[in-house]
Amino acid sequence: MTQVDRRNRPRAADVLVVDDEDDIRELLELSLMRMGLACDTAGSVGAARALLAERSYRLCLTDMRLPDGDGLELVEYIQAVRPGLPVAVITAFGSIETAIRALKLGAFDFVTKPVELKALRELVQHALKLREGGSEEHSAAPAERSLIGHSAAFVQLRAQAEKLARNQAPVFIHGESGTGKEVIARHIHALGARAGGPFVPVNCGAISPELMESEFFGHRKGSFTGATADKSGLFQAASGGTLFLDEIGELPLAMQVKLLRAIQERAVRPVGAHAEEPVDVRILSASHQDLGRLVAEGRFRQDLFFRINVITLRVPPLRERREDIPDLAAHILARLAAREGGAPRRLYAAALEALQAYNFPGNVRELENLLERACALCEGEEIGAGDIGVEGDCSPLAAAGVAGSTATPGPESAEAGEGQDEVERLRIIRALEQTRWNRSAAARMLGMTLRQLRYRLQKWGME
Numbered sequence: 001m002t003q004v005d006r007r008n009r010p011r012a013a014d015v016l017v018v019d020d021e022d023d024i025r026e027l028l029e030l031s032l033m034r035m036g037l038a039c040d041t042a043g044s045v046g047a048a049r050a051l052l053a054e055r056s057y058r059l060c061l062t063d064m065r066l067p068d069g070d071g072l073e074l075v076e077y078i079q080a081v082r083p084g085l086p087v088a089v090i091t092a093f094g095s096i097e098t099a100i101r102a103l104k105l106g107a108f109d110f111v112t113k114p115v116e117l118k119a120l121r122e123l124v125q126h127a128l129k130l131r132e133g134g135s136e137e138h139s140a141a142p143a144e145r146s147l148i149g150h151s152a153a154f155v156q157l158r159a160q161a162e163k164l165a166r167n168q169a170p171v172f173i174h175g176e177s178g179t180g181k182e183v184i185a186r187h188i189h190a191l192g193a194r195a196g197g198p199f200v201p202v203n204c205g206a207i208s209p210e211l212m213e214s215e216f217f218g219h220r221k222g223s224f225t226g227a228t229a230d231k232s233g234l235f236q237a238a239s240g241g242t243l244f245l246d247e248i249g250e251l252p253l254a255m256q257v258k259l260l261r262a263i264q265e266r267a268v269r270p271v272g273a274h275a276e277e278p279v280d281v282r283i284l285s286a287s288h289q290d291l292g293r294l295v296a297e298g299r300f301r302q303d304l305f306f307r308i309n310v311i312t313l314r315v316p317p318l319r320e321r322r323e324d325i326p327d328l329a330a331h332i333l334a335r336l337a338a339r340e341g342g343a344p345r346r347l348y349a350a351a352l353e354a355l356q357a358y359n360f361p362g363n364v365r366e367l368e369n370l371l372e373r374a375c376a377l378c379e380g381e382e383i384g385a386g387d388i389g390v391e392g393d394c395s396p397l398a399a400a401g402v403a404g405s406t407a408t409p410g411p412e413s414a415e416a417g418e419g420q421d422e423v424e425r426l427r428i429i430r431a432l433e434q435t436r437w438n439r440s441a442a443a444r445m446l447g448m449t450l451r452q453l454r455y456r457l458q459k460w461g462m463e
């Protein structure tokens with residue numbers, strides 16, 4: 001068996017295929033050639049390293065078991081010496097743990113044996129798009145502009161997100177309500193190989209449990225009362241792109257089983273259909289809840305937790321990165337001005353100080369709401385502390401019964417989860433009072449949809 005099989009081709013090879021079995025190497029090479037790609041092949045970690053030292057590739061595809069090491073070693077090696085090169089691993093069917101370890105080490109994606117041509121083609125397409133840097137260069141600017149923050153915590157978070165944009169691993173984004181979990185997810189999508197595909201956000205808490213399966217997977221005409229035509233679901237809508245499952249902790253257990261299957265099999269079965277259909281989506285998810293705690297309480301399936309939580313990003317609350325407040329405020333004021341017309345309002349130093357001293361239990365979304373209200377109230381060009389309506393450390397929620405806003409709990413403990421719910425409940429009551437219980441206006445003020453607001457009110461027995 002040749003350990004290094006380098007073809008004397010006029011142009012550089014696109015893909016490095018690493019596998020110790022001759023027939024699999026040949027099969028992969030043939031499939032890739034049909035896609036118009038030239039390959040080098042290697043039968044061991046050593047041979048692959050030798051080629052990587054000499055030549056550059058657009059993708060590396062490696063088997064896990066190799067005579068002198070394993071695919072994970074190669075993933076680590078590539079991260080160290082060729083960090084921009086996407087590397088995908090071929091894992092044995094059912095060895096999802098290995099695939100997850102590879103993703104954690106920085107692998108771009110994985111395929112299971114026997115390698116299906118369709119899965120291989122999709123993987124290669126995504127990898128090459130990433131390598132071309134097309135999505136990265138073209139979409140970095142707009143995504144960059146909309147993701148504001150220069151605090152050390154935020155800079156680190158953005159760097160992690162940008163690294164994760166380069167692979168296909170599921171990412172779980174954890175943070176309090178309104179911290180920017182969705183903007184982070186959009187950033188990961190916009191900088192990744194799927195940027196040309198759709199980004200489909202779903203609030204799992206806002207879909208009624210009876211319709212959930214059909215919403216996610218679609219349905220066939222006549223499969224239930226009201227199914228008057230075939231309809232595709234969110235998975236199909238996100239095909240080629242990213243499905244962002246917000247508030248994933250709200251999924252009922254029965255749906256969690258189905259979601260796990262869809263993620264694992266990369267296929268879904270529309271309600272009323274006989275066969276599954278393949279789907280090609282990257283899953284990003286988020287919650288303000290501590291999923292580990294939900295698992296311990298039996299409210300979230302451990303297997304799904306393990307599957308979606310390959311990598312966790314924690315978005316810090318705004319009160320842990322107060323340095324970001326001035327930039328965020330300027331950004332929000334500019335956005336409001338663009339919407340309303342005219343020049344952006346400025347903040348008096350005292351107003352900015354008041355904002356920086358405030359604890360923002362509702363995080364960036366609350367900052368947006370405060371500034372929108374301040375712009376409506378303020379008569380001149382500059383917003384004063386009085387227009388802001390927060391006085392130093394004294395949160396408006398304190399008046400509503402939440403002990404000092406500094407005591408707003410983080411999301412890490414059981415009490416914290418409950419505290420978060422309580423903070424949200426009070427925030428919603430405040431908005432409803434301000435809008436004289438006009439739910440649409442309150443939802444707008446809170447930055448949520450009417451459906452989301454209704455869902456929460458129902459949950460708390462308030463509707």
Ligand SMILES: Nc1ncnc2c1ncn2[C@@H]1O[C@H](COP(=O)(O)OP(=O)(O)OP(=O)(O)O)[C@@H](O)[C@H]1O
Nearest residue numbers: 146147148149176177178179180181182183364365
């Ligand atoms: N770093 C940021 N730069 C610019 N805008 C931000 C940033 N973080 C949050 N925002 C804005 O704040 C609002 C809330 O952000 P987002 O919806 O992403 O939060 P979230 O954590 O997903 O909220 P929820 O938990 O309620 O779903 C959005 O309007 C978003 O544009």
